[in-house]
Amino acid sequence: MAPSIPSDLDAFWQKTLARLRSQPLEVQVEKLDQRLPYYVHRLTYHGLDNIPVRAYLALPVDTVHRGREPRPLPAIVGGPGYGGWALEGVSPYHST
Numbered sequence: 486m487a488p489s490i491p492s493d494l495d496a497f498w499q500k501t502l503a504r505l506r507s508q509p510l511e512v513q514v515e516k517l518d519q520r521l522p523y524y525v526h527r528l529t530y531h532g533l534d535n536i537p538v539r540a541y542l543a544l545p546v547d548t549v550h551r552g553r554e555p556r557p558l559p560a561i562v563g564g565p566g567y568g569g570w571a572l573e574g575v576s577p578y579h580s581t
Contacts, residue, residue, distance in 0.1 A: 501533070504533060505532075505533060508531065508535070509531065510530040510531055511530060511531050512528060512529070512530045513528070513529045513530070514526050514527075514528055515527045515528075515529075517541075519543075522545055522546045523543040523544065523545060523546065524543070524544045524546060525541060525542070525543045526541070526542045526543075527539060527540075527541055528540045528541070528542060544558070545558070
């Protein structure tokens with residue numbers, strides 16, 4: 486049996502997205518000291534009710550050389566589990 490969809494689901498999301506659009510993100514970018522072959526940055530921004538949301542951006546070193554034409558890169562999206570990231574300050578994609 487499939488779960489039923491609440492009748493006010495669309496209204497809930499419209500209201501939630503309007504709240505998000507009404508407050509500034511206040512993005513902070515911090516370069517992390519990671520091993521090559523990636524430049525890693527931790528981005529923190531304000532979510533609903535100013536709760537900080539964190540993301541990591543890793544760019545392969547060979548795609549960031551000066552004078553080189555930018556090219557599209559694949560993306561990996563991941564999120565923390567209930568316990569958070571395994572190591573604070575380290576990208577979840579960092580291999581040790």
